[in-house]
Amino acid sequence: MTDEALVIRAQLGEREALAELLARWRVPVWTYVRRMLDADRADDVSQEIWLAVVRGLPRLRKPGRFTPWLFTIARRSITERLRAEYAQAEKVFLVGDSTVEDPAEAMVDRAALVSALSALPVLEREILVLFYLEDLPVEECAHICQIPAGTVKSRLNRARRLLREHLEEKGDLP
Amino acid sequence: MTDEPRLSAQNMIEHLTPVLSPRTRIRAVTALVAGTTGGAFTGALWWSEPGPLPGHTHLAFAMFTTFCLAWAGYGGWLLTRRVPLFATDRLIAAWLALTASITTTAVLTTVAAQRDTATWPVLTVGGVFITTSLLLTVRAHLRRAALVRRLLELTHRENQ
Numbered sequence: 001m002t003d004e005a006l007v008i009r010a011q012l013g014e015r016e017a018l019a020e021l022l023a024r025w026r027v028p029v030w031t032y033v034r035r036m037l038d039a040d041r042a043d044d045v046s047q048e049i050w051l052a053v054v055r056g057l058p059r060l061r062k063p064g065r066f067t068p069w070l071f072t073i074a075r076r077s078i079t080e081r082l083r084a085e086y087a088q089a090e091k092v093f094l095v096g097d098s099t100v101e102d103p104a105e106a107m108v109d110r111a112a113l114v115s116a117l118s119a120l121p122v123l124e125r126e127i128l129v130l131f132y133l134e135d136l137p138v139e140e141c142a143h144i145c146q147i148p149a150g151t152v153k154s155r156l157n158r159a160r161r162l163l164r165e166h167l168e169e170k171g172d173l174p
Numbered sequence: 175m176t177d178e179p180r181l182s183a184q185n186m187i188e189h190l191t192p193v194l195s196p197r198t199r200i201r202a203v204t205a206l207v208a209g210t211t212g213g214a215f216t217g218a219l220w221w222s223e224p225g226p227l228p229g230h231t232h233l234a235f236a237m238f239t240t241f242c243l244a245w246a247g248y249g250g251w252l253l254t255r256r257v258p259l260f261a262t263d264r265l266i267a268a269w270l271a272l273t274a275s276i277t278t279t280a281v282l283t284t285v286a287a288q289r290d291t292a293t294w295p296v297l298t299v300g301g302v303f304i305t306t307s308l309l310l311t312v313r314a315h316l317r318r319a320a321l322v323r324r325l326l327e328l329t330h331r332e333n334q
Contacts, residue, residue, distance in 0.1 A: 005328040008321050013260035015194065023183040030179040043180045047189055054190055055258050063324070 007063035018057075022050060028134055029074055035117050035129040036078045045081060049074045068143045071130065075144055078126075085122045119166050124159035131156055193257060202257045203267040206249025211278045213242035214299050219282065222295040261321055265314040271307035279304060 003024070009017030029049055034042040052073050060069055079086055114133070117125050130141045131152075138156075142149045181189070192198065220235035227235075253259055259267060279300025286293045 001332070002328060005325060005332070008325045008328070011261055012318065012321055012325070013262040018194075019183070019187050022186055026179065026183050026186060034177075034179075046179060047181065047186065050186055050190060051193065054193055055256070058258050058260050058264070 003066050004064045007057070007060065007066045010057055011060065011063065018054065025070060026050075029070065032071065032074055032129050032134060033078060035114070035133065036122065036126060037081060041081060045077050049077050052077070067136065068140045071134070071136070071140075071144045072146075075126070082122055116163055116166050116170070120159065120162055123155060124162055127152060127155045128159045128163070198252070198257050199259060199263055202249050202252035203259075203263075203270060204249070205245045206253060207267075207271050207274045209242045209244070209246030209249055211274050211303060213239050213246055214303065215278055215282050215296065216242060218295045218299040219286070222286065222292045224291055261314070261318040265311070265318055268307060268311035268314040272304070272311050275300065275303035275307045 001020075003021070006017050006021050006024070010021055026046075030042060030046045033045050033049070037045060049070075053070060056069075056073065060066065062069075117128060120128070126145065127141060130136050130144060131138070136144070138149050138152050141152045145152065147155070216235060216239045220232075220239065223231075279296065282296045283293050283300065286296050
């Protein structure tokens with residue numbers, strides 16, 4: 001069954017559909033939260049996100065857009081916890097923003113990405129998690145982060161560069 | 175780095191149980207419907223009372239109206255902030271509101287007529303409530319029908 005059908009069933013009030021939706025998306029949401037926050041806070045924030053999802057689900061007008069809606073809620077919860085870091089990162093990003101067009105085909109090794117993510121600033125970390133770990137398209141990343149698609153690409157570009165520099169420093173890359 | 179969530183899907187559902195419990199939703203809808211209709215009709219009766227009223231009657235009307243509006247506020251807060259009302263719940267809630275509006279209007283109009291007081295304030299307030307709850311009922315039916323229709327489309331497409 002597609003996510004959209006599951007969301008509609010949940011919106012109609014079927015509790016089993018809601019449970020199935022939760023079972024399907026629990027780990028991806030937690031993974032996103034965990035890459036942004038420490039382990040102690042990841043479970044609490046995940047619970048908070050699911051509470052907001054359940055409360056907001058009846059008002060979701062486009063069930064087919066469940067994924068970006070879900071990650072927008074998740075991002076809001078994370079942003080609240082990392083308010084100071086986001087504020088600082090926005091400043092840094094505006095100064096060093098790159099507008100180089102990036103063909104998003106460039107692949108980043110998943111395992112290396114996961115281990116190095118925690119060293120990156122929040123904005124770059126967030127976009128890498130959404131794009132590479134959650135496999136969301138650029139348009140959905142843009143919707144979730146409330147930025148234009150072009151900014152997503154330039155942010156991805158910068159994130160990959162930072163990641164490469166970090167891995168080279170650690171000696172994980174030749 | 176922990177790579178698994180500590181809470182299972184079952185734990186998570188249990189955590190959400192208070193929000194999803196039918197009792198909480200019934201409580202919220204009942205508080206909103208009873209509080210709003212009670213407050214509005216008490217206000218209408220208070221306003222339409224003939225002749226000057228003694229101070230303690232004014233006080234009693236004011237207290238009862240405030241009490242009803244406090245319950246309405248509590249119900250509204252629960253429904254907008256705490257408790258999700260799914261499509262079927264909305265339909266039931268709308269029918270409850272319509273039934274409560276019609277019943278309260280009928281009862282209070284009868285009381286007003288028996289006491290020889292003006293019935294038009296009660297009928298006006300009742301009319302507003304009945305119209306609003308009727309619109310909410312129609313909207314809830316349309317929303318639920320649209321969801322069911324889309325679900326059938328998706329199911330049909332999956333089965334092809």
